Amino acid sequence: MRWLLRRSSRKAVAGFGSRGSFSLFEVGFSEVRRSVATSCRAVLLPRFGGPEVLELRDNVSVPDLKPNEVLVRARAVSINPLDCRMRQGYGRSLFKPLLPLILGRDISGEVASVGSSVHSLGVGQEVFGALHPTAVRGTYVDYAILAEDELVSKPESISHVEASAIPFAALTAWRALRSTANIKPGQRVLVLGGGGAVGFSAIQLAVAVGCHVSTTCGGESVGRMLAAGAEQAVDYTTEDCEVSIKGYFDAVLDTIGVPETERIGVNLLKRGGHYMTLQGEAASLTDKYGMVVGLPMSTAILLQKQMQYRYSHGIEYNWTYMRADGEGLEEIRRLIEAGKLKVPVEKTFPITQVREAHEAKDERLIFGKVVLELD
Numbered sequence: 270m271r272w273l274l275r276r277s278s279r280k281a282v283a284g285f286g287s288r289g290s291f292s293l294f295e296v297g298f299s300e301v302r303r304s305v306a307t308s309c310r311a312v313l314l315p316r317f318g319g320p321e322v323l324e325l326r327d328n329v330s331v332p333d334l335k336p337n338e339v340l341v342r343a344r345a346v347s348i349n350p351l352d353c354r355m356r357q358g359y360g361r362s363l364f365k366p367l368l369p370l371i372l373g374r375d376i377s378g379e380v381a382s383v384g385s386s387v388h389s390l391g392v393g394q395e396v397f398g399a400l401h402p403t404a405v406r407g408t409y410v411d412y413a414i415l416a417e418d419e420l421v422s423k424p425e426s427i428s429h430v431e432a433s434a435i436p437f438a439a440l441t442a443w444r445a446l447r448s449t450a451n452i453k454p455g456q457r458v459l460v461l462g463g464g465g466a467v468g469f470s471a472i473q474l475a476v477a478v479g480c481h482v483s484t485t486c487g488g489e490s491v492g493r494m495l496a497a498g499a500e501q502a503v504d505y506t507t508e509d510c511e512v513s514i515k516g517y518f519d520a521v522l523d524t525i526g527v528p529e530t531e532r533i534g535v536n537l538l539k540r541g542g543h544y545m546t547l548q549g550e551a552a553s554l555t556d557k558y559g560m561v562v563g564l565p566m567s568t569a570i571l572l573q574k575q576m577q578y579r580y581s582h583g584i585e586y587n588w589t590y591m592r593a594d595g596e597g598l599e600e601i602r603r604l605i606e607a608g609k610l611k612v613p614v615e616k617t618f619p620i621t622q623v624r625e626a627h628e629a630k631d632e633r634l635i636f637g638k639v640v641l642e643l644d
């Protein structure tokens with residue numbers, strides 16, 4: 270056995286000062302290597318606001334692992350709309366007392382250390398996965414901590430950048446289509462807003478199950494939707510969706526979730542079908558009225574809508590939220606390996622340019638997926 274204590278070199282990083290030093294203990298057995306970082310770089314959110322509030326800091330401490338947790342050396346973390354919304358104050362009723370937060374849900378990297386009860390993953394293994402939406406210590410860090418069931422081994426066929434773009438979006442789609450609607454081969458699925466990461470994942474998941482898929486998207490996305498197996502892709506910028514979308518559906522996933530798409534979605538469902546929107550109101554109502562009033566209010570609104578649509582249309586109405594799901598993540602990995610699931614990455618930024626990356630997303634300068642790379 271040999272012990273090594275290494276200290277990283279200090280290196281200038283444009284815009285954010287110097288890179289943090291961290292202790293790296295490597296315990297070398299003949300085939301086992303354990304690395305434990307005690308501090309690392311992290312992008313902190315000290316207060317809510319624009320991209321300028323993000324601070325890349327050195328020497329942010331890495332907490333000890335709980336038995337079921339895994340320390341991941343991050344190589345790539347993707348930006349989800351939730352990151353930008355959290356930065357602006359979405360979920361403030363929950364997150365404000367917990368500031369400073371670390372943003373980021375998705376990650377791809379290598380296992381640096383594992384908790385005592387982790388058996389499915391080992392040190393050095395390449396993994397990818399996503400944190401739960403309410404996690405306070407996110408993935409915009411050199412060393413992220415995720416639960417064992419939030420990670421699986423990364424398919425060798427894709428890079429860390431490509432892998433980091435997938436889990437949060439695909440698990441959201443999985444939750445809606447598999448856990449809620451329980452889609453089956455031969456059923457008809459409509460994805461309203463198929464151009465984004467969740468919508469595009471949903472199309473591919475439904476096609477892989479053997480469903481007939483229709484979608485709406487911007488004109489530039491039509492070809493990509495059809496190539497992924499959608500039988501109909503309606504350009505909502507030039508066509509009347511209500512007229513153009515043919516037939517009735519067993520499940521509708523609405524990634525846009527405005528009153529117009531809700532109306533179209535519920536009207537195109539068969540009796541007993543599932544309408545699922547990604548724009549549930551629980552967080553926004555809680556932010557507006559506080560936990561004590563907002564939470565029961567959102568539950569009441571959801572129940573009222575569920576009853577209303579059951580009575581008027583005979584359908585099931587749901588707010589869909591991403592949730593960690595080890596089984597879902599494993600299936601997502603299998604689909605990636607089979608070449609049946611991918612999320613295109615439009616641009617990468619080094620983590621040192623996290624502000625510029627958020628600015629580009631805020632100003633809609635980049636429509637597709639943006640990934641932050643960590644060296």
Ligand SMILES: NC(=O)c1ccc[n+]([C@@H]2O[C@H](COP(=O)([O-])OP(=O)(O)OC[C@H]3O[C@@H](n4cnc5c(N)ncnc54)[C@H](OP(=O)(O)O)[C@@H]3O)[C@@H](O)[C@H]2O)c1
Binds near residue numbers: 437438486589638
């Ligand atoms: N409830 C939850 O747990 C949950 C989880 C994840 C996301 N969400 C929410 O769901 C919504 C969608 O999330 P997302 O991650 O799918 O967002 P996204 O990837 O940023 O996509 C958003 C939109 O951007 C457009 N777009 C994406 N790629 C494009 C490209 N290459 N070219 C042109 N346009 C492109 C698409 O519009 P077109 O249709 O015009 O192509 C798409 O609808 C967001 O509001 C997000 O906050 C909710």
